[in-house]
Every structure is written in C-alpha cells, then in structure tokens.
Amino acid sequence: MLHRLDLHHFRIYRDTQWCPGPGVNVVLGDNGSGKSSLLEAIYLIGTGRSFRTARLPRLVQDGQEEATLFAEIGGASVSLDGMRHSVGMARSRTGFTALRLDGAPVRGLSELAQLLPVQVFHPGTVEMLEGGAGERRRFLDWGLFHVEQSFLPLWRQFSQALQQRNRLLRAGGSERELKPWTQQVAAFSVSIDRLRRDYLERLQPRLEATLAGLGQLPEIRLALFSGWAEKDADALEQLLFQDLERERQMGHTTRGAHRADLRFTCDGVPVRDVLSRGQLKTLSYALLISQLSLMVQDYGRHCVLLVDDLCSELDTAHSRAILTVLASLNQQMIITALQREQLSHLEDIVQSAKMFHVEHGRISALP
Numbered sequence: 227m228l229h230r231l232d233l234h235h236f237r238i239y240r241d242t243q244w245c246p247g248p249g250v251n252v253v254l255g256d257n258g259s260g261k262s263s264l265l266e267a268i269y270l271i272g273t274g275r276s277f278r279t280a281r282l283p284r285l286v287q288d289g290q291e292e293a294t295l296f297a298e299i300g301g302a303s304v305s306l307d308g309m310r311h312s313v314g315m316a317r318s319r320t321g322f323t324a325l326r327l328d329g330a331p332v333r334g335l336s337e338l339a340q341l342l343p344v345q346v347f348h349p350g351t352v353e354m355l356e357g358g359a360g361e362r363r364r365f366l367d368w369g370l371f372h373v374e375q376s377f378l379p380l381w382r383q384f385s386q387a388l389q390q391r392n393r394l395l396r397a398g399g400s401e402r403e404l405k406p407w408t409q410q411v412a413a414f415s416v417s418i419d420r421l422r423r424d425y426l427e428r429l430q431p432r433l434e435a436t437l438a439g440l441g442q443l444p445e446i447r448l449a450l451f452s453g454w455a456e457k458d459a460d461a462l463e464q465l466l467f468q469d470l471e472r473e474r475q476m477g478h479t480t481r482g483a484h485r486a487d488l489r490f491t492c493d494g495v496p497v498r499d500v501l502s503r504g505q506l507k508t509l510s511y512a513l514l515i516s517q518l519s520l521m522v523q524d525y526g527r528h529c530v531l532l533v534d535d536l537c538s539e540l541d542t543a544h545s546r547a548i549l550t551v552l553a554s555l556n557q558q559m560i561i562t563a564l565q566r567e568q569l570s571h572l573e574d575i576v577q578s579a580k581m582f583h584v585e586h587g588r589i590s591a592l593p
C-alpha cells in the first residue's frame with residue numbers, strides 16, 4: 227500500500243506531496259492536468275518502469291536535471307514483510323542516479339516490486355493482445371513473480387546462462403566452450419516452462435469466471451508456446467547444438483524460455499481475428515483481473531491498483547463490471563477520470579472513495 231508520495235520535478239509535478247487513502251481513491255482533472263503522470267509515478271516506484279512510454283527521459287521535468295520521487299509504502303498486513311518502508315528514487319535523463327530503500331541502496335528493482343506490487347489498467351493494456359510476445363511474457367511472469375518464490379532465482383540463473391551463451395556465440399566460441407551454457411539454458415528453460423504451465427492451469431479457471439462475470443465475451447483458451455518446439459530438456463539442448471552455426475551468425479540464442487509466448491484463442495481461432503477492439507480491451511483487463519484475484523484470494527498478497535481513464539475507454543456496462551470486480555478485491559485503488567459525472571454509474575464504489583482534484587500538477591482533496 228502507498229501511504230505517501232512526494233514528487234519533485236517529475237513531469238508536470240514541480241513539488242507535490244500526496245497521501246492517498248487505503249481504499250478507493252478517485253483523482254479528477256482535465257486533460258493534461260497530471261492524472262496519468264501521477265499513476266506513472268506510483269508505477270515507477272513499484273517497478274522501475276513507466277507504463278506509458280519507453281522514453282523515460284521525459285519523466286524529468288523540462289528544464290530540470292533530475293526528478294526525485296519519495297514514497298512511504300507497506301505496513302502491517304498489506305506488505306510481504308508487514309513493515310513500513312521508505313523508497314527514494316532520483317532519475318536523470320539517462321537513468322536512475324539513486325535508488326534507496328529505508329536509506330540504503332537497493333540491490334535490484336525486484337526488491338521494490340516485492341514490497342509494492344502494482345498493476346495498471348490503462349489504454350495500452352490491450353498491447354498484451356495486439357503487441358509482441360514480450361508483452362505477454364511480461365504479463366505471465368509478473369503473475370508468477372508475485373505468487374511463486376522460486377521463480378525469481380530461477381529466472382536470474384537462466385538470464386545469466388543466456389547472457390554467457392550469447393556472449394560466446396558472438397565471440398565465435400567452440401562447441402566445447404558453449405556446452406555448459408547450452409546445458410544450463412536448456413535445463414533452466416524447462417524449469418521455467420514447468421512453473422509457467424502450472425501457473426496457467428491455475429489461471430485458466432479464474433479467467434473463465436472473470437469472463438462470465440463481465441459477459442458478452444465468448445470462451446477464451448490460453449495456451450503456452452514454450453519458446454522451442456519440443457518439451458523436454460534433452461530435445462532443447464539438441465536443438466540448440468543443431469543450430470549452433472546459425473546462432474553464431476545471429477549472435478544470440480533463438481530458442482528457450484526467453485522466447486515463450488502466450489496464445490489466446492476462441493474456438494481455435496486467434497482472438498485478434500475474431501474479437502472487436504473493444505472486446506480485446508475487455509479481454510486484456512479480464513486477464514489482469516484473473517491474475518489479481520489469484521494473487522489476492524489464493525495467496526493473500528496485496529496490490530495497488532491503478533486505473534487510468536477506464537470510463538473513457540469502455541462503455542458504461544463494461545467499465546462498471548470491471549471496476550466492481552476490482553473494488554471487490556479490497557485493495558488500494560487509484561482511479562482517474564475527467565469529471566465526477568463520468569463515474570455516475572459507479573456511485574456505490576465512489577461514495578466511500580477519497581476524492582481528489584488535480585490541476586497543473588497540484589493535487590487537492592475534495593470534500
């Protein structure tokens with residue numbers, strides 16, 4: 227949970243302090259007032275990434291050298307370790323210049339991700355279905371990361387082996403030099419694949435229940451492409467050795483857990499070919515909801531939910547259905563909208579919410 231956020235020279239925010247409530251928070255403001263940037267700042271604290279742009283230099287306010295963010299997070303029963311923590315971040319145009327947790331340097335962004343799980347629902351969420359495989363792997367591995375402790379160490383070992391193998395491929399390494407890394411890439415890929423398959427088995431019924439609740443979407447099947455054609459480690463190792471010459475030329479490993487993809491079908495046909503854009507958006511939100519309900523209800527984990535301008539994205543029936551399910555998860559939630567009237571179909575959710583107004587990067591509480 228987020229208790230307090232201080233932003234300094236972050237996009238439109240010159241010097242702002244904000245304390246959201248523990249339940250539903252609604253942030254109202256005109257176009258360009260700073261609503262999405264506020265969610266972006268929270269997402270950055272929890273992930274080290276922006277959900278809006280790969281152009282992170284723009285996070286620093288025009289004319290300034292550095293943006294700084296400070297957050298108080300966690301607390302009893304809402305964080306992994308039950309403790310309150312302070313996070314400090316400084317970013318120049320080229321990258322992070324400081325990352326601190328409780329005053330000490332942070333070892334990796336995964337440390338923050340564990341302490342402040344955060345998920346965002348925004349117009350770009352549909353990229354998970356319309357974009358490249360990386361988006362879908364990120365979705366899958368985000369869910370695994372938060373419910374399966376063995377995933378992170380395994381992923382780190384795999385990434386290290388993959389890096390070494392790619393380095394040797396580029397340097398024209400011999401088969402003997404490549405052998406230990408090839409074996410490791412194959413073995414870790416199979417272990418990751420197993421975790422991903424188990425996770426998807428648990429996710430599929432959640433997705434069915436979520437889709438049934440949202441209505442108007444046909445039955446969707448999830449399937450995992452491992453990242454190589456065969457399923458056992460020996461076959462992957464063999465495939466990697468068979469392809470050595472081609473991979474040397476390409477300078478990277480073309481098969482393994484880093485090439486996995488998710489396939490979504492409806493009666494055997496890829497969803498992109500049968501669903502409308504609006505339906506794809508609803509499906510992408512349904513996928514996130516399924517992950518969240520698994521994480522919250524089966525594993526007792528918590529997550530800050532950021533909902534950016536959903537009511538302009540979907541019709542009232544769908545936005546209402548989605549926000550009702552999200553509210554039922556009883557997590558801290560921050561919803562942005564242009565005006566209160568946009569939320570008139572959500573009175574039951576909004577009536578107990580803390581209301582805020584943002585204008586030119588200044589946030590004030592509304593009565």
Ligand SMILES: Nc1ncnc2c1ncn2[C@@H]1O[C@H](COP(=O)(O)OP(=O)(O)OP(=O)(O)O)[C@@H](O)[C@H]1O
Pocket residue numbers: 236237238255256257258259260261262263264284285286287288
């Ligand atoms: N680096 C920056 N320095 C100064 N201002 C910036 C910077 N980056 C973005 N802005 C400005 O911040 C403003 C707020 O943008 P933001 O996307 O947060 O608004 P919003 O309230 O979500 O708007 P909308 O409702 O249109 O989505 C914009 O006017 C934008 O030009």
